[in-house]
Amino acid sequence: MYKQGPIGVFDSGYGGLTVMKELVKKLPQYDYIYLGDNARAPYGTRSFDTVYHYTLECVQHLFDMGCRLVVLACNTASAKALRSIQQNDLPRIDPDRRVLGVIRPTAEIVGNYSKSRKVGVMGTAGTIASESYPIEIEKFFPDITVHQQACPMWVPLVENNEWNDAGADYFIRKYIGQLLSRSPDIDTIVLGCTHYPLLLNKIKRFVPEGMTILSQGTIVAESLADYLQRHPEIEAVCSKNSTRTFYTTDAPEGFDKQASVFFDAPVTSKHLSL
Numbered sequence: 001m002y003k004q005g006p007i008g009v010f011d012s013g014y015g016g017l018t019v020m021k022e023l024v025k026k027l028p029q030y031d032y033i034y035l036g037d038n039a040r041a042p043y044g045t046r047s048f049d050t051v052y053h054y055t056l057e058c059v060q061h062l063f064d065m066g067c068r069l070v071v072l073a074c075n076t077a078s079a080k081a082l083r084s085i086q087q088n089d090l091p092r093i094d095p096d097r098r099v100l101g102v103i104r105p106t107a108e109i110v111g112n113y114s115k116s117r118k119v120g121v122m123g124t125a126g127t128i129a130s131e132s133y134p135i136e137i138e139k140f141f142p143d144i145t146v147h148q149q150a151c152p153m154w155v156p157l158v159e160n161n162e163w164n165d166a167g168a169d170y171f172i173r174k175y176i177g178q179l180l181s182r183s184p185d186i187d188t189i190v191l192g193c194t195h196y197p198l199l200l201n202k203i204k205r206f207v208p209e210g211m212t213i214l215s216q217g218t219i220v221a222e223s224l225a226d227y228l229q230r231h232p233e234i235e236a237v238c239s240k241n242s243t244r245t246f247y248t249t250d251a252p253e254g255f256d257k258q259a260s261v262f263f264d265a266p267v268t269s270k271h272l273s274l
Helices: 016-026 048-064 075-080 082-093 103-112 125-130 132-140 154-159 168-180 196-205 216-230 252-263
Strands: 007-011 032-036 069-072 098-100 118-123 145-150 188-192 212-214 244-248 269-271
Touching (some): 007 016, 007 048, 016 032, 016 252, 048 075, 075 103, 075 132, 103 132, 103 188, 103 212, 118 168, 125 132, 125 145, 145 168, 154 168, 154 196, 196 212
Parallel strands (some): 007 032, 007 069, 032 244, 069 098, 118 188, 188 212, 244 269
């Protein structure tokens, strides 16, 4: 029997905290460790190889902290690193550990919302270039056409606390307009970046009435709850003391203030040197 450990949650920066917030809400009994690689963020514009190596390094740190299950709460890491880690690294590191992502859970349910079978995906340049969403959605809903839009300014707006200002409206309207110009029949938009929930209220102002907008926190939380129910051997090695621990690869004092906005609760972090 393996020693129990916390559930690891990884992101390149702050965005994964919007997922962890929903994980804690849905599954409060478990222990969680969050690791934000803020010192090397953003990942969205980096190469596949760089994202893979950064992500694997951080996953290994979470394993070293006792995590037997890690959630990549980052679309770029899920798109560029998850498959390689699952197929090539876990068999070598420990085949009994698990690493999960955020793209597949979203792909599994998006068809339940779209009546027109035209879906839009908005994400970082890296996530969009990976084609991960069209590939995964086609597996579950081959009748759906996916239209994608890279939004390179959205993460900087959020990370620099400009997301709620009037100046953000230009870039939000611009990218939504570019997406909808690809097809007038898009009726569902996937926010394919965990930073984007902070922009949700503004996004709603610039999309047609009746548009469904899917953000990933609640989707991933529901998916993880289902996964743990279906895999009791993994659930059994997740410790349950309701603790939350936060690490950043950058300065904790700078991280904590911003992280508290994403997590919607006070955050006190520790520094992790890579």
